[in-house]
Structures are given as C-alpha cells and as structure tokens.
Amino acid sequence: MRAVTGATTSGELRLHNLLRLLRAAHDRGGEATRSELTRDLGLARGTAAVLVADLAEARLAQERPAPQRTRGRPTAMLGPHPEGPLALAVDLREDAWTIATAEIGGGLTVREEQPHPGNPPEAVLGDLAAAIGRYLAELGPRIVGVGVALPGPIRDGRVVDIPHLSWRDVPAVEMLSVGAPPVSLGNDAALAGLAEARRGGLRGIPVGLHLHVDFDLGGALLVDGNPLQGARGTTGEFGHMPLGGSTLRCDCGAVGCWALQVGATALLRATGTPVEPGHARAGARRVLAQADEGEPRCVAALEEVARAFGAGTAALVNALDPGRVTLSGVGARIHDQATGMFATAYRDGLMTFRREQPPPVLPAALGADATVVGAAELAFDVFLTAAGLTAWQSAH
Incomplete structure (x- = not known):
C-alpha cells in the first residue's frame, strides 16, 4: 500500500526509492553491493538497476568495482560520485576549529584546523562564517549542508550556554548562515555519540x-x-x-x-x-x-x-x-x-x-574524528530527505 511510503504518484514513489537506496548506501559506508542493497531494501533487481542508473545520472552516487570475495561474476559497490554531494562539517572547540568535508558513505577529508581566541562569540563565529564562505565558494553546489558541533547545549539554532567562555543565548545559526546550504547545530558530545552509533563502537x-x-x-x-x-x-x-x-x-x-x-x-x-x-x-x-x-x-x-x-x-x-x-x-x-x-x-x-x-x-x-563525523551526519540528515534530493536534482 502506498500509504506506507506517503507516495501517491509514480514520480513520488521513484523519489522515495531513490532516497531509500541512497540512504542505505550512505549508512553502509559505500561498501554495500547492489545485490546486498537490493535484498535488504526488498527491491526487484530491475528496479534497483534503474535506480542505480538514476543516481549516477544525477551525480548522487555511482558504482565502483568491489573486491572479489568469491569466484564468480564480478560485482560492484554503490558509493560516492566524484562530483557528488558533500557535507561541510565543523567541530568548534573552546580554542580551535576543524573544518572537513564528507561524501556519501562518510568518507572524511579534513580541510582546515585553526585556533581562535574563544571570545567574544561574535568575533569567533564571524571568522568561522568567513571560513565557511570560502569553502562554499570553492566547492559550489556540491555542498548540500553545513553541520556544526559546539561545546554547549543547543536550542532553536542558538547556543544556550558555554559558561566558562561566557557565551549565552548566542544566535549561532544566524551568524553562520552565509549561503544557500542549511546550517545545522549540534552539541559536540551528542554528535560524537551519533557518530559512534552510526560508524563506530556503538x-x-x-x-x-x-x-x-x-x-x-x-x-x-x-x-x-x-x-x-x-x-x-x-x-x-x-x-x-x-x-x-x-x-x-x-x-x-x-x-x-x-x-x-x-x-x-x-x-x-x-x-x-x-x-x-x-x-x-x-x-x-x-x-x-x-x-x-x-x-x-x-x-x-x-x-x-x-x-x-x-x-x-x-x-x-x-x-x-x-x-x-x-x-x-x-x-x-x-x-x-x-x-x-x-x-x-x-x-x-x-x-x-x-x-x-x-x-x-x-x-x-572513531578517535579524535568522532565529533566532526557527527557534524557531517547532522548535515546529511537534512539533505537525505525528499526535499534535499529534489533541490539537488533541480540544481544539477
């Protein structure tokens, strides 16, 4: 029944299945074969073949040869496209920040590590916004979202309190939004836990x-x-x-x-x-x-x-x-x-x-990468939705 998916037209159903397949490829770290994803998602082989082709045409994901596990027909894994979506991930600590990009499947590339003075928050976040703007200009429409980990409780896009730095009720999303991709905030500890649950020891x-x-x-x-x-x-x-x-x-x-x-x-x-x-x-x-x-x-x-x-x-x-x-x-x-x-x-x-x-x-x-991996997952959670995929397809 279509009520399970919410899809009411063939186009909506196709988008729903594209999203399921891309999400599964991402969650499996780009290491799952088409046959494994087809089985796990309950798709017909013909349907899966069409969806994989659609993902490649949209530059969302592509197949690459898988290591040969047994004798027989070669297979391929569905993973990131070389021109595909990237999440910009930021780990903002009390004295420095790390900026990285992550691709579908979670592959991480650290782009920058910089110290900062800690105070005032307007100066720290202003400098960080400028750094984010540079990467948006460099990588253009490939950036589908910005995830930022901060060392304090977060509510409604604001930093509630970082007591020892005297940051209170700071409108961080507003201060960091320098382009079209959405900015999402998360507590650093919670995002490190999210990363461990998805890609690490949990x-x-x-x-x-x-x-x-x-x-x-x-x-x-x-x-x-x-x-x-x-x-x-x-x-x-x-x-x-x-x-x-x-x-x-x-x-x-x-x-x-x-x-x-x-x-x-x-x-x-x-x-x-x-x-x-x-x-x-x-x-x-x-x-x-x-x-x-x-x-x-x-x-x-x-x-x-x-x-x-x-x-x-x-x-x-x-x-x-x-x-x-x-x-x-x-x-x-x-x-x-x-x-x-x-x-x-x-x-x-x-x-x-x-x-x-x-x-x-x-x-x-995940060691020292746990928090920045969690920030990337936060950004991908916003992108890997019907609205996110539709926006990507419209822009590409």
Whole structure:
C-alpha cells in the first residue's frame, strides 16, 4: 500500500526509492553491493538497476568495482560520485576549529584546523562564517549542508550556554548562515555519540552511552542509533549532575557538578594550576604527558580524575542500563592512561547484579574524528530527505 511510503504518484514513489537506496548506501559506508542493497531494501533487481542508473545520472552516487570475495561474476559497490554531494562539517572547540568535508558513505577529508581566541562569540563565529564562505565558494553546489558541533547545549539554532567562555543565548545559526546550504547545530558530545552509533563502537548497539570529555564532559544516550533529545533538546549534560560529591559551585550555576572533578579543567585544578578560560585543553594535554612520564603531582591528578570518572560512569550505567559505553576527547586518554584506577572505581560503583556482566567501556572507535563525523551526519540528515534530493536534482 502506498500509504506506507506517503507516495501517491509514480514520480513520488521513484523519489522515495531513490532516497531509500541512497540512504542505505550512505549508512553502509559505500561498501554495500547492489545485490546486498537490493535484498535488504526488498527491491526487484530491475528496479534497483534503474535506480542505480538514476543516481549516477544525477551525480548522487555511482558504482565502483568491489573486491572479489568469491569466484564468480564480478560485482560492484554503490558509493560516492566524484562530483557528488558533500557535507561541510565543523567541530568548534573552546580554542580551535576543524573544518572537513564528507561524501556519501562518510568518507572524511579534513580541510582546515585553526585556533581562535574563544571570545567574544561574535568575533569567533564571524571568522568561522568567513571560513565557511570560502569553502562554499570553492566547492559550489556540491555542498548540500553545513553541520556544526559546539561545546554547549543547543536550542532553536542558538547556543544556550558555554559558561566558562561566557557565551549565552548566542544566535549561532544566524551568524553562520552565509549561503544557500542549511546550517545545522549540534552539541559536540551528542554528535560524537551519533557518530559512534552510526560508524563506530556503538553501531548495532540498541542502547548505548557515549561520554565526551573536553574542558568538562557531556554525552548522549543513544537508542537504536539516535541520541535522545529531551523535552527542550538539551539533554546529555551529564557533567552537570552531582555525581562526585563536590560542594563547589560550577560556572553553570549548580553546586557539586561532576564536571568539577572530570575533564581538562579538573586535571588542571587537581595539579593546582590556574585555569585560563579557553586554554584548558592544551594545559590538560601537558598534565597527561607529564603523568605519562611519571611526574608525581600529575600522576596523582590523573588518578584523582580517573577515580571520579569511573565512579560517575558507574552511576550513569546504574541509571540508564546501556549495553556499551564509549569515550571520546580527553576522556579516552584519561581512561587509557589510568585504566586500573578507572576500572576499580567503575566496578565498585556498579550495583551488584550489574557486576556479573558490566557494560564494556571503550575508547571511541572513531578517535579524535568522532565529533566532526557527527557534524557531517547532522548535515546529511537534512539533505537525505525528499526535499534535499529534489533541490539537488533541480540544481544539477
């Protein structure tokens, strides 16, 4: 019945199937053969052949020879077209940004990494808008959307709050929109989790927890590959839960935040180093490097933060019941350098019945690329719609 697809004409049905096929090729990383996609989508072979030809003619995707797995007839994989759509992905951190392009299937090319002063937001976002404008001019209509990851809660196209940088209610979409492609914002931790769910360590996990640690920490609970958004779209601020027993007041306004004990600023605080807003990440890397060399004060700080990190992670596991936990940012390095301390605190914090089969805690499979990959997925989610494909076909 056509009611299932919403298509009421043959043209709408064809567009629906083109979209299904392109989305499946993207989700499979450009590594699925036509026969695999035909089977998985329940298409007739003749229909699939026509759709693949249509995608190639529209420069949306094309087939390339697949590695020969068995003896027999050669096959091909459906992946990116050399003149096909690109997502522009931005990872805007407290002290720098990364700009990359991603093609259908998720293949990533880093184009630029630049430091920025952190404040005022108008200057930072103005410079970033200029950089985005350069890539729109260079790559033209191939850019189908811009996804931007930011280190704070996002609502209605605005940055709600980045306390330590004094960014509050910043109209980021308005400030970054410099051309026709839509600009989409996402929280950096949630987008790192989205990337892990689609292309990394949480792929195929029905309920996964991702924790992204930078100057402090946030994360996402992912159900069937999608981060839960919350009633107002600002869920995942795990760093602002009182999981560590602190009595200090956080920059966010709450007392006892877990972020006071875990993250780049926490590492610096534990060594007695003054925390300069916008520069905690660089300082934390130095602390971790010195801890790796055995410097006593830095080793003690690392162990203190790892203990709080493991205990708080256990609290979230007790409450949320994920099947797996992944870590990105500074969190992955804290875990790797103080695995024993983290593991002990994590296990001790779990309810007894959970200790029999505790959810594994693993570094992000995508490593440092997790957030920018998530930003690319955010842009492709806007493009891979009937409206997005129709706009592409009209422009090409």
